[in-house]
Amino acid sequence: xxxxxxxxxxxxxxxxxxAAVNAARPGGLPWRGDWAHHVENRAWQEHIRLAGxxxxxxxxxAGAPLLLDARPAADFRAGHLPGARSLPFELAPEMLxxxxxxxxxxxxxxxxxxxxxxxxxxxxxxxxxxVGYTNVLLFAGGLGEWRAAGGAVERGP
Amino acid sequence: MTRRWLPLLSRWLLGLLxxxxxLPKLAAPPDLALAIFxxxxxxxxxxxxxxxxxxxxxLTAAAALLLAxxxxxAAALLLxxxxxxxxxxxxxDLHRGIDIACGCFSxxxxxxxxxxxxxxxxxxxxxxxxxxxxxxxxKKPCPA
Numbered sequence: 522x523x524x525x526x527x528x529x530x531x532x533x534x535x536x537x538x539x540a541a542v543n544a545a546r547p548g549g550l551p552w553r554g555d556w557a558h559h560v561e562n563r564a565w566q567e568h569i570r571l572a573g574x575x576x577x578x579x580x581x582x583a584g585a586p587l588l589l590d591a592r593p594a595a596d597f598r599a600g601h602l603p604g605a606r607s608l609p610f611e612l613a614p615e616m617l618x619x620x621x622x623x624x625x626x627x628x629x630x631x632x633x634x635x636x637x638x639x640x641x642x643x644x645x646x647x648x649x650x651x652v653g654y655t656n657v658l659l660f661a662g663g664l665g666e667w668r669a670a671g672g673a674v675e676r677g678p
Numbered sequence: 679m680t681r682r683w684l685p686l687l688s689r690w691l692l693g694l695l696x697x698x699x700x701l702p703k704l705a706a707p708p709d710l711a712l713a714i715f716x717x718x719x720x721x722x723x724x725x726x727x728x729x730x731x732x733x734x735x736x737l738t739a740a741a742a743l744l745l746a747x748x749x750x751x752a753a754a755l756l757l758x759x760x761x762x763x764x765x766x767x768x769x770x771d772l773h774r775g776i777d778i779a780c781g782c783f784s785x786x787x788x789x790x791x792x793x794x795x796x797x798x799x800x801x802x803x804x805x806x807x808x809x810x811x812x813x814x815x816x817k818k819p820c821p822a
């Protein structure tokens with residue numbers, strides 16, 4: 522009984538400290554975050570698989586899966602994941618329709634955009650699935666997470 | 679002799695490890711919230727609350743383990759409970775095939791991917807917690 526009370530006391534002390542520091546801290550975290558609209562949650566709800574950094578690193582090294590940059594072409598030229606191809610979300614339907622060499626429907630692909638607060642990567646993944654591609658993943662952290670992890674960036678077309 | 683130093687060593691190792699683990703989480707609650715969210719295990723409404731409180735559970739229990747002898751056993755058992763929860767979370771996500779960062783000792787992108795190795799490490803830490811909770815000095819003497 523004493524042990525349980527001690528554990529409870531430690532838990533309450535920790536919770537009290539956490540709440541107090543969070544309240545006192547400038548820019549403290551709100552107790553309820555808007556995760557429902559977070560891009561990763563939307564992907565999760567739609568059963569779009571998420572690629573982590575390890576998957577993306579492997580893709581950069583091996584050249585597969587196909588990395589697709591969903592941002593506008595100007596942003597792609599300013600810097601993109603090594604080996605990625607530009608497929609801006611807004612232009613994707615026409616670009617996919619005008620492909621000279623069709624991409625196999627089961628080709629593994631990873632879409633991404635700037636950071637985890639952009640949604641072009643998700644929209645592109647959704648579009649690719651709608652037109653019949655079956656192996657589409659989303660790298661939700663995007664170029665921002667790649668850079669933060671020390672990843673090299675390629676420039677140009 | 680072993681009965682004396684093994685719990686002591688376990689307490690110090692575990693205490694210092696959890697102290698080190700809590701610091702990056704205390705420094706960056708939004709990053710911790712994202713790491714917790716990426717496990718897709720907690721209801722979304724609890725993600726931020728977990729990010730606010732979790733590092734303090736780690737820090738308080740680690741501090742009690744190192745500095746408060748009367749609370750050592752409770753602190754070790756609290757850390758054991760935390761480790762059990764973390765291990766279950768990693769195991770579930772590995773089983774679901776989710777590629778995530780562990781978020782255990784660092785929140786920097788690309789560091790500490792959750793893997794079978796994380797499970798082994800946690801099993802070792804849980805053993806330490808059990809040893810740290812073991813207090814032979816407080817045991818009643820055996821009848822002769």
